[in-house]
Amino acid sequence: MSTEHPSVLTGPALPPGYGSVNPFAAVRGPGGCAGFVRFVEEVFGGRETLAAHTVDADGLLIHAEVRVGDSTIMCADAKPQWAFTPALLQVYVADVAEVVDRAVAHGAEVVTPPTAFHGGQRLARLLDPWHGVWWLFEYGPGSTAPSEGPDELPRWRPDPDAPPSEVFRTVDEAMTHLGPPLP
Template sequence: MRLAGSGSFVRMRCCVDTVAPHPPAMMAGGDVPQRHAAMRIEDHNVRGLPMAGQTPPPVPEGYHSVNPWIIPKGASGLIKFLEHVFSAVETKEARIPDRDGLLIHSEVRIGDSVIMIFDSKEDWPQTPSFLQVYVEDAESVLTRARNAGAEVVTELSDFMFGEKIARFFDPWGNLWWVHQRAEEVDQAAESARVEQEMESFDSEATDYVYDTLMRAMRDLRSRSR
């Protein structure tokens, strides 16, 4: 269980001895409300905290130094979308419901990375996330996203440094960059070519990739209303 707003991970099994008026909840800032169930720690090795006589690594196992948050209205639906589009795998034991039944914490893994997700409350503003994902088959990912209700911003295009790129808004308003490494290129030569194209904007492909991003970012204002 990795708690929203904290750097700890605890695996717990709850043994309910009394009827709880509310399910155990964890607030986004890491505050723990009084619990109404006796909880037995199944694995007391808390990630991010040292065991006696040990110094922990700076980053917990299975995580990166930077781990993004997505805070949509409808977190469970987004998780299903990511499972379908990116073959994401949810860490079931990390799922924590809030008192109102919404999710206050959940985690999915895409490739080697963890994305943390919890529900936006009714009176919170929309806060879209912006994420880049490397995939093996960008065309298949884009097709699945489109069929699942995504709005494609940038169709699959050749990009710099031997990569292909596509972009889409998911149905919750988050913007995704989908990258596929197509070929290895000479980095020095490619850097010089890219610099020339960006100075002159004389490449149709460069214009399209650039222009679709500018348009998508301008459209965010109308999406947040």
């Protein structure tokens, strides 16, 4: 079964640096959107697309783009009247512990420490200073991702009588108590 739709651009039909779907984060907090861009540059080796840097009449950054690997994260300063909306972002990395250490050095908090995860991957989660939550997946030799498995629903289900796993408990706790960063 094909997952492509004729109205969605893919592969070479896309502009350089963009995927079919690109995340957009409306951030508020330390240094605003410009601070978020610097964090992504320092932690993930991102590079801002300067041609997209657009300041609104009120002085807030209404649009910026930062390239990470082969993806683009779009972002803006959240307007004061906008509801807090956390960015929920996932990144594949070569060494999850190294990225966690770098992120912590730039103000992130560990939500889930590097942990063995499905398919031989390792998972960690971070809360950035703008209260976005990052899922980091270490993928490499011997790992498999869901996209590499059979195209069918898994048969496995959690035991409803067992305590939640550390992987679930940590993200549930973070998401339950998540709110906007302090000014």
